[in-house]
Amino acid sequence: MGRRLVQNITSEYLAASSLLHKRNRVMVYVEGYDDIPFWRAIFDEFETPDRRFEISTPARNDLAKGKKVVMQFIPQAGKHLILCVDSDFDYLFGELCERSRQVNQTPYLLQTYTYAIENYLCYPPSLHSVCVRATKRDTHIFEFEEFMAEYSRIIYPIFLWYAYAARVDQPTIFTLADFRNAVKINFVNVEDNGEDTLEWLEKQVEKRLRVLRSKHKQRVAEVEEFDTYLRSRGVVPEETHFYMQGHTLLDNVVATLVGTVCNALRKMAVGQILGSSRQGLPLNNELSSYNNVLSDVDELLKSNTGYRTCPLFVKLREDIVRILES
Template identity: 30%
Template sequence: MFRPPISKEKYYYHAAKRFMMDAQLLRCRAAIHVEDKDDIVFWSTIFKHFRPNDRFHFIAGSRNEKGHETKGVTQCLKYIKYLNPKFFICIDSDYRYLLQERNIDINHYIFQTYTYSFENHHCYEEGLNDLCRRITTLPNHLFDFRQFLKEYSNIVYKLFLWHLYFLVADPKRFSIAEFNELASFEWQRRPDIRQNGRKELNILKNKVDRKLAQLRRAYPKADLSILEDKYKEIGLTPDTTYLFIRGHNVYDMVYMLNREVCKKVLRQAKDASAGTHPRVNLFGYRNSIDDQLKKNIQFGAYPAILKIEEDIHTLF
């Protein structure tokens, strides 16, 4: 007997109901659809901190209307009409928060990072200086991550404003890919951490300044002051830019800096001890940098994490 294909709307309606039923069977407070498996670690930590007595059923991917296993923010947003307190989604903001995209808010049962992605939260400046001790058992007296991220953010801030300007006006003139390339360091494997990364920061600044000069010549009438004021109101400043640019890039940058710091701290300890210092982890620490970095969530310390807390209190 011929059965007409189910509509897209009915498909996601029934899928949402199924997720809620699964959560109920598992005795969970709600079902939560996230973008990918990596997102579960971040969001489960968030909800465990603020809702320690609740359990949640996380879904890292689901089948689309054509039956294909799919993940990512696009798949999450396909459920937007069917979200409620028993089934909601958690997504990376990307540029949605800065651009104030409509309906992406807790009133529509959508949690967002308020930074570009969850990786930016792990790279928040407080706590990074202590990672070396947690990774190697030795303190970090070589490198100040807070100062480095502040200088990095100030270098790329104006360029980011230009990028946001064209993102709305004409994305092809200054693409996301081009901005990410310009805002990235050119080191291959070993960043130079001497003088708190001064050499690396100077190379980056020269590259960024050349692009800024090119943009000013090409668009002399462009006035970014209105954009600057607008974004300042929602948290984008010269010191916080690293929280709003592509999180994966920032995470890789912080990871590589940590790896170099740990290497040098261990090397100095080994040279100074000449066999008398207590045994330290010389080889296995590389596998734990990622683990320790993902534990760096500074609750209550900055606006983005406070907004997530506020959303949780609003929903529950």
């Protein structure tokens, strides 16, 4: 029954339905519930009185979700049924494997170009604004772009091994769990813009890299060739954060980074209030008023839309325009 429903939902069916309702209805299938707000925010720009988008997980009786499920609709996709997926490594792998070819060549399938939507949520130029919304204090005490560029440069050599393991379908070479542990940051010193953290991280990466090269000597030359290939796809070490596993970036790096900066900004704000001339009840009221307007950092990161100037997002937006104008 589920399979028959999959076969019946086509772009042509939705086009006919649009004629009945005298308004273009474009169904947009995404991987999961968390993806719906992200894609909704994007398609809002393109909605008109004559065109309405409906963002949803795939229509299946078994409620199955995920990238593989979305890609089952490739034969039915069209102007009225658009498919949206995380790139994972498919954009980087280009034509190297069948699924990557499908993702890169399907006309009515949109991909993030970053590994996942979380990489956009962590776009470095937008992180200061996240801190401002969380703390209601617009003071530059940390250079996010500078830190993330250096962080990316440092982890690139082991990212290369992780991506290579995925490319040759040998995840035991360097597992996701090992990669997460190797690139995770546990502390950040705001005063030195994370310099101590980066120095510590570089030592950890060098240790891990020595182990990988020693354990897999026969693969070193292939990894070096793969490095050349990735760079030909536009990857540069300072932008590794676009292509690494999204939840690893968000949960193990950026959440810690932004949380630490926000804590510092809150302390500054509270210190300013405590140093004022107010005393007693007026002082307590001011502190209470400030605490009441603070926002949750994790929730703000999840709803961050400050990635729209990102070159990879611009590429994604151009794909949407191409589909709608075809």
